[in-house]
Amino acid sequence: MLSSLTPKSLWTIFEQICQIPHPSHHEEMISKYIVDFAAKHQIDCQLDKVGNILLRKAATAGMEHCPSIVLQAHMDMVPQKNEETQHDFLIDPIKPYIDGEWVKAQGTTLGADNGIGLASALAVLSDPAVEHGPIEVLVTASEETGMVGAFGLQPNWLNSRFLINTDSEEEGEIFTGCAGGIDFKSTFAITYAIIPDVHDTFLRLSLKGLKGGHSGCDIHLGRGNAIKLLIRFLAQYAQDIPFRLADFRGGSLRNAIPREAFAEITLNQKDLPRLAALIGEFQQILQHEFKHVEPNVTFSYTHLEKDNVKRVITAEQQQKILNWLNSAPNGVVRMSNEIKGIVETSLNLGIVEIKDNQIAAYFLIRSQVDSAKDAVASTLISHSELINANYEINGGYSGWTPNLDSKLLKLAESNYHNIFAKKAKIMVIHAGLECGLFTKHYPQMDMISIGPTIVSPHSPDERVNIESVTKYWQLLVSILRSADNLK
Known part of the structure; x- marks a missing residue:
């Protein structure tokens, strides 16, 4: 009690x-x-x-x-x-x-x-x-x-x-x-395709066990962002495997560092051993890179029933999405020159989700300096325009x-x-x-x-x-x- x-x-x-x-x-x-x-x-x-x-x-x-x-x-x-x-x-x-x-x-x-x-x-x-x-x-x-x-x-x-x-x-x-802060949302319309005939294996990739935390107070602690880490794997380590992305989601609040992220993919059974090996290697990489801050990080896959995966994103759009999210800025932008040890400007990629035939990314920008906050928003505008994504800016406060x-x-x-x-x-x-x-x-x-x-x-x-x-x-x-x- x-x-x-x-x-x-x-x-x-x-x-x-x-x-x-x-x-x-x-x-x-x-x-x-x-x-x-x-x-x-x-x-x-x-x-x-x-x-x-x-x-x-x-x-x-x-x-x-x-x-x-x-x-x-x-x-x-x-x-x-x-x-x-x-x-x-x-x-x-x-x-x-x-x-x-x-x-x-x-x-x-x-x-x-x-x-x-x-x-x-x-x-x-x-x-x-x-x-x-x-x-x-x-x-x-x-x-x-x-x-x-x-x-x-x-x-x-x-x-x-x-x-x-x-x-x-x-x-x-x-x-x-x-x-002060400002919310930034970027959305990109998705075109779907049928699942390739040679794809007979359906998986959910799960990156979990991160600490997460407050996107302002904890942003300087070097904790992992689950969205960024899972996208990093898909965009870098798994690029030589012809997988197709069916779904992606991570985070649930724009002001919380994402603790978990999930991707649903399809591939040919013959490529599964290679993917499984890469997942194991990437988990070891994360455990090494984050051993002092994220000791409980896990990266794994589970099989899905074929009926649970109806369609996949087109190959062209899949590559655009992976490049877009992999290059998305995140974390501390600048430390304060006036107050030692205090973050001046940062941004948090807090949520990524696919629904209503579009993928949406939600950022929260913070800064003690209004002009620096606006500069980060400008960066995200340019980042969105590179793939012709739409964007919204709202909730700004000094x-x-x-x-x-x-x-x-x-x-x-x-x-x-x-x-x-x-x-x-x-x-x-x-x-x-x-x-x-x-x-x-x-x-x-x-x-x-x-x-x-x-x-x-x-x-x-x-x-x-x-x-x-x-x-x-x-x-x-x-x-x-x-x-x-x-x-």
Whole structure:
């Protein structure tokens, strides 16, 4: 039981959140939970037209003179599971469990991103032991799939001048800036042909076991992209085998590094031994190249029934598709010159799928620099036009510019040092926090982002460190208790 952990109020609420399905764009049940929570605790509650929720609570006794602070979290989670896990994110609860120093989930994402932040904000509202000035809790909708709630946030809704975002993922770091982002989708119409008469063998190639992870926070760790690796095999190692491609798919979210990719192919039985040998060789290559970061990568094939494969892509188009995806840029583009160790610009090839007679590739571009973000988009436009593919660009948003003179930042720094006798790290995150979008309607808002240590968000390996949650809670509560210093 997570409620046995400290702080009890936070973990109890998080355990309740885990019981409620809440993937992006399916947040009706978690929204109702929050509204009911507000009614139970006699807290003012408002909803806007895009699904955001704003809760307000008056100051505790003796804190009425303090400035008002917004605690902000998003209500949705990334729905990722291992292939063998039987789980429907629309109806099944997440199954959290304690594993030593960590809380994990059974075969799925945990939703600590941003469930811990949401739980902490609700715990502040309901825990009588927490002292605070006037509080606003802003819970945004569908953050993980385009920051829908943040884009739709209305002006003059928030009363506070200070905001604490709870969506960062490293305890001991205080974030004061983030990357902007843009979505890029490229599509190419497919022409099919009948299966060659000499092809009597039907296979599914499966590249699995990669760690995946957050396409911003983890992009610099050198993890494998399953789409790129499987395409690499087909475009390079298997080129001397006359196989034909019937289907290809990999990844499921544009903001998660793909952990798995699959291809369905046909070939002549006489070529199977050669292909099997190449698959074994390529697995050894991957194990050598990625031995320090992807120890569990596997590459294998299984036989398919002939009736399951109806047609194949024409030979000419197959070669174009393989060249197109093999040459697609992916990963870190540039490191920051201003902040050591921080990625400035990157892109993630997050999804490739074939449906409706076309193949689609979904990229997410991130950068602290808007012009650099646009430059990568220009590269992808050129890449698409080389094979006459169509493309769409949408969801663009600017980053959050750091403010090192922030009163809230200085208060958080001071409190962290007083509690833990060491300095917090002041950081800029290579991910899309909603803070950058809030400045459109609230340009004077003073903001920071803090959170516990969450490893491998956006993947079934997601886990949150228990001690870091305690420390995050201590810092959050201390900032609220000392809010008088913000005047």
